[in-house]
Amino acid sequence: MDDLHFFHVVASNETLTAAARELGWSLPAVSKRLKALEQRLDVRLVHRGTRRLVLTSEGELYASHLEAILDRLRELEDLITHGSGELRGSIVVQSTLGLGRAHIAPLLGEFTARHPQVGIQLRTSALPLRPHRHEFDLAVHVGLPPDSTLRMRRLAKNRRVPCAAPSYVEQRGMPERIEDLAEHDCIVLRENEGDFDLWRFGDARHPRQVRVRGRLSSNDGDVVTDWALQGRGVIMRSEWQVRSHLDSGALVRVLPGVPTPPADIYALLSDDVHVPRRVSELIKYLAAHLPRRIGP
Incomplete structure (x- = not known):
């Protein structure tokens, strides 16, 4: 295996141990090969002493460019070997x-x-x-x-829409203003980064937002939707995920007259x-x- 393919595998893994597993090599063999590559280039590619594999700035540069080289090489080989495209x-x-x-x-x-x-x-x-x-x-x-x-x-x-089960609305009432959501049980989806509990409304010219609260949260959208179907609170979910529930009446749109920004x-x-x-x-x-x- 040449150095380009070797370092591509290293840079694509969380640890040298994971890279060794993918390569089918022992960990000492991977460490030795990496050290030899760094000596040949006269730069350090990986920070030592960290639990996770962290590339140096030179390692990041090397990894990003070699990926393009390897892709073009594979396409060239495919074109030569399999002329059908x-x-x-x-x-x-x-x-x-x-x-x-x-x-x-x-x-x-x-x-x-x-x-x-x-x-x-x-x-x-x-x-x-x-x-x-x-x-x-x-x-x-x-x-x-x-x-x-x-x-x-x-x-x-796609866009995100607030909704809740009819049983929740019957018990707690339907919010009439965005600010009313702060007094409701809102189920928060903890996905990606950012303010999970900050719900956004309006559009680019007239943005509005409210910080919600509730006793239930999850990083799994299906779990969040199931809780809403059980009447546990209000959710803000993508239209694609709740459309069938809205069509069937299992969920109802909350604040239907208030637009939400695109997602x-x-x-x-x-x-x-x-x-x-x-x-x-x-x-x-x-x-x-x-x-x-x-x-x-």
Whole structure:
């Protein structure tokens, strides 16, 4: 294995132990190879003495550029070996939990059925994106990303809406103003980073917000929705996740006359890497088929 492939594996893992496991090597062998690479380049690529693998600034630079080199090399080899232009290679996709399970996973399955030489690894997580770690080729994210350096393409329109079960409204009453939510039991979704309990309303020109409180919170959107269906409180959820419950009457819209800002669904890519054709084709496929799955 050449140095480019070796360090790509190292930079893509949380620890040297995980990298050794992926490579099928012993940990001492990985450490020795990494030390030899650093000596050849005359720079330190990885900080020692940390529990997690942390790249130096030189390591970050090396990792970001070698990923583009490896992708272009694979595409060149595919073009030479398979002149048909068939899509080949692997793609790592990261998505939020609920959306990943309900819609992204089925679409990825369809895509691999159409392109049998493409392999896809789907990682679902409620944790915030870490693009500097180069952990994914493509991330599917609800709402604008916190990192402005990422390239993005909108896959589908979406917005978050407040809602509650009829039994909760019957017991506690229907909020009439945004400020009324502060006196209600609100169920908070602790997903990604930011102010979990700060609910936003209005639009870009007239933004409004309220800090809510309640006894229940979770990082799992399905759990939060189930609590609302049981009449435990008010939730703020994406339209795609609660539309069927609103249509059936299991949930009712709270403050229906008050607009909420968009929370569109985006495909995110690192801005400093070459985008392989298999990834760009996957983005086109998601943009073409995700709206029909989540639309009314």
